[in-house]
Amino acid sequence: MRLVGQQEIHTAHEHLGGVVRRTPLEHSRVLGEHSGGEVYLKCENLQRTGSFKLRGAFTRLRNLTSEQAAGGVVAASAGNHAQGVALAASLLGIPSTVFMPDRAPLPKLSATKSYGAEVHVGGVNLQDTLTVAVEHAEKAGSVFIHPFDHPDIVAGQATVGVEILRQLPEVATIAVPTGGGGLVSGVAAAVKAERPDVRVVAVQAAQAAAWPGSLAAGRPLAVDSNRTMADGIAVSEPGEVTFAHVNALVDGVLTVSEESLSQALLSCLERAKLVAEPAGVAAVAGMLEHPEQFRSPTVAVLSGGNIDPLLLHRLISHGMTSAGRYLSLRVRIPDQPGSLAALLADIGELSANVLDIEHSRISGALALGEVDVEISLETRGPEHREHVVAELERSGTRVIGSR
Known part of the structure; x- marks a missing residue:
């Protein structure tokens, strides 16, 4: 070839x-x-x-004959090719119809419509959508604009x-x-x-x-x-x-x-x-x-x-999470006034930011007068995560689990 x-x-x-x-x-x-x-x-x-899709779409559409352009173009895309074809067609005065799969992101769907294309949504995946688009182009006498193979x-x-x-x-x-x-x-x-x-x-x-x-x-x-x-x-x-x-x-x-x-x-x-x-x-x-x-x-x-x-x-x-910026802890503290405040103060001293917290007294593992606290923290990375856990344990906090 x-x-x-x-x-x-x-x-x-x-x-x-x-x-x-x-x-x-x-x-x-x-x-x-x-x-x-x-x-x-x-x-x-x-x-x-x-x-980048506008580059290829405009080049493809500009090279159509006047007869092909008059019949309009059809494309199938999860979003970026759709937008490229829609805008290129609008700039060149060519009618465009675009088919997008059911799960196409809404911003891409809205943008494609805003560029002037007639949009149809359907198909579980892009391959299904491509098949429908090709059939539509053949019936309508339009030119199918492949997303990459031309x-x-x-x-x-x-x-x-x-x-x-x-x-x-x-x-x-x-x-x-x-x-x-x-x-x-x-x-x-x-x-x-x-x-x-x-x-x-x-x-x-x-x-x-x-x-x-x-x-x-x-x-x-x-x-x-x-x-x-x-x-x-x-x-x-x-x-x-x-x-x-x-x-x-x-x-x-x-x-x-x-x-x-x-x-x-x-x-x-x-x-x-x-x-x-x-x-x-x-x-x-x-x-x-x-x-x-x-x-x-x-x-x-x-x-x-x-x-x-x-x-x-x-x-x-x-x-x-993958970068070690989040830390989920389960700690056991005394069920008495001031215990939770003291835990949060210790965490604050360690420069970790509390995202959410859950306080639970219902667990077969708890002794009388104990409470479990599930707490999610934002940290500065893996080393900071390890430092937070180590310092809490060093200060006497019972860390039951961390991830």
Whole structure:
């Protein structure tokens, strides 16, 4: 299969001028210290629509014939591709219909509608939604806009790579969040044409990792499950176009755990002051989990920032737990006035912050005149957690359990 060439990429870059933002490249001291080198974040979470997807969608739609454009376009997406197609269609005056799965985040659903698309919700997962969307496009005589498996999509996404080379000519490694492979295919195509020495690494969620098996088999293979918090890269099977590019141009594929994704999201929010979605931080998670794989200077692409506030709340809590920022204690104290106040005073002296507390006198393990207290604390990290427990025990508090 023919790979996307430099001329196609440069044409896409020219046509995207004034349509997409040249997103910033932000230095990350925290990731640099972790990996032992210079690290930068390519902030596509700050792109219009909140992700890189507008680049490929606009390029694909702009290349339609006038007859195709008149018939409208159809897309299926969990959210970011949907928004990219909706905005691109609006800018080009093309009618658009978008199908989204039942569990598509509400902010992505609302944004897609606001960009002018006709939105239909249905299907348990993205594959179900894709099937319905293709059938609708065939019946309506519209053009189906695949989220990643088309040369124009790859050429549009390649402009991320073009920008990185211009912003950091000395870049040695580029890490890219990867689902179906449109973004990493484009980045690799752009970068390898000018700098074949630059290492391009794809990063997948381990719970939705179709690429390792596909590359080993020499053809796209589907995975049985893609249950990951990173819905934007939860793709069951690579496409033919993207497989050809990744197989020929990408230097390696890494997988990352859900824990690493949540910690990466928290790190971006807390230390870089950047809001990103779980799929968008996959490259950062790769650097946290596999720092030895990245030759400096490294660019980690933050591919998207469209996250449901409810999910963000859960992920922050989960990430803080994983980072040792929460401590749950069960302590036994005398059932008498002032005992609880004394315990809280001791905790305050240890600079731990009380989140919630439960006082219970009902337990077969309690002696007469005793009470159990379940208390949740916010701490500064694992060492502080251990210090709090040790100091409470040293002061005579009976710690029954901690986690």
